[in-house]
Amino acid sequence: ATEVTWWHSMTGALGDRVAGLADQFNKSQSEYKVNPIFKGSYDEAMAAAIAAYRAGNAPHILQVFEVGTATMMYSKGAIMPVTEVMKSAGEKFDASVYVPAVAGYYTSPKGDMVSFPFNSSTTVFYYNKDMFAKAGLDPNKPPATWQEVVSAAAKLKANGEKCAYTTGWQSWVHLESFSAWHNIEFASKNNGFGGLDARLKFNSPVHVKHIENLANWAKQGYFTYAGRKNEPEAKFYSGECAMLSSSSSAYANISKNAKFKFAASTLPYYSDVQGAPQNTIIGGASLWVMSGKKTDEYKAVAKFFKFLSQPEVQAKWHQETGYLPITNAAYELTKKSGFYQKSPDPEVAVQQMIVKTTAKSRGIRLGSFVQIRTIIDEELETVWNGKKTAQEALDTAVRRGDELLVRFERANK
Numbered sequence: 001a002t003e004v005t006w007w008h009s010m011t012g013a014l015g016d017r018v019a020g021l022a023d024q025f026n027k028s029q030s031e032y033k034v035n036p037i038f039k040g041s042y043d044e045a046m047a048a049a050i051a052a053y054r055a056g057n058a059p060h061i062l063q064v065f066e067v068g069t070a071t072m073m074y075s076k077g078a079i080m081p082v083t084e085v086m087k088s089a090g091e092k093f094d095a096s097v098y099v100p101a102v103a104g105y106y107t108s109p110k111g112d113m114v115s116f117p118f119n120s121s122t123t124v125f126y127y128n129k130d131m132f133a134k135a136g137l138d139p140n141k142p143p144a145t146w147q148e149v150v151s152a153a154a155k156l157k158a159n160g161e162k163c164a165y166t167t168g169w170q171s172w173v174h175l176e177s178f179s180a181w182h183n184i185e186f187a188s189k190n191n192g193f194g195g196l197d198a199r200l201k202f203n204s205p206v207h208v209k210h211i212e213n214l215a216n217w218a219k220q221g222y223f224t225y226a227g228r229k230n231e232p233e234a235k236f237y238s239g240e241c242a243m244l245s246s247s248s249s250a251y252a253n254i255s256k257n258a259k260f261k262f263a264a265s266t267l268p269y270y271s272d273v274q275g276a277p278q279n280t281i282i283g284g285a286s287l288w289v290m291s292g293k294k295t296d297e298y299k300a301v302a303k304f305f306k307f308l309s310q311p312e313v314q315a316k317w318h319q320e321t322g323y324l325p326i327t328n329a330a331y332e333l334t335k336k337s338g339f340y341q342k343s344p345d346p347e348v349a350v351q352q353m354i355v356k357t358t359a360k361s362r363g364i365r366l367g368s369f370v371q372i373r374t375i376i377d378e379e380l381e382t383v384w385n386g387k388k389t390a391q392e393a394l395d396t397a398v399r400r401g402d403e404l405l406v407r408f409e410r411a412n413k
């Protein structure tokens, strides 16, 4: 059989599902074989793939988080657009079946879909219903606003809980998706969709106030900082923290591990910000095809993508992981099956996303965004450890990030 490699970053229950998909495809026919390989976190896998590409041994398929999208799009020569992969293998590919938020995100300024949509997520909120009940909070009434989160946190803490609230993906949840949710700019030029001359805007009064609030809540023991990526999710499903904001895909590991009643609910917002809540934005990853491979290997990739495009496969992936149904067909199939009546949690993400977007809420696409996120993480950590004020840290992150945007713009003119 023709073998192709697929580098991914899925851990725990998500890693099992990825292995399951490859296995199902491999067993469904005998001509092609997909070998999934875990390559570390999203940024680690991306760095490894760039190094491997230079050395001439890149994988065929690379799972890249949304943050790496512009970098991949502009790395001409290194990648083969998915539309071309499918065309060269004689496979039909209809980009219009994807839900608009997903299609729009992975389509180049020229209108071509460049990567294959796979695991799209968004930012949601999870809470431990047992801990809520014990603290005298209504387990069927999740906090809808940040004001309500903090009063719930105070009750939980007073009831002896050591970790009331934690968050995964701090930059994505508290600055990126936060911006769209409140219909304010994260960056100019429609958050970068309008051109490479976009500059960062996340040091506005609304942003500063929110980060300042989190810093205060950290001091009061209501907010526990537990890491930059998805590590904090484990603190929720182990029963340590009562509330979590993170990716909808945390569902996979929460539903597998939690020994308590839990529920997902919409991401909190500030009710005094006009226009909120708007919609949250896309996260997760898509699959990129690397260049320089053999014709029959591209054929294998195309067959695998065709397999992944089946509504039944997409619907099951959504239901098991909490990633979004990326096509209308997968969503309809899930609704019709009665799945949400028994498991309403994975639909929260869908509801937050199916709103008509504004220029400010469509998404974010910035060059060097991987490095910018690292800068944001570094600066936010100086707030949590009390070294900088929210204003100082966000101003510095904007200045440092803008330097990278200027450089990226010059290099890609």
Ligand SMILES: O=P(O)(O)OC[C@H](O)CO
Pocket (backbone or CB within 6 Å): 042, 065, 066, 067, 119, 120, 121, 122, 169, 172, 230, 247, 248, 249, 282, 283, 284, 285
């Ligand atoms: O945990 P994921 O796969 O939903 O990804 C979350 C963030 O979008 C990564 O940037």
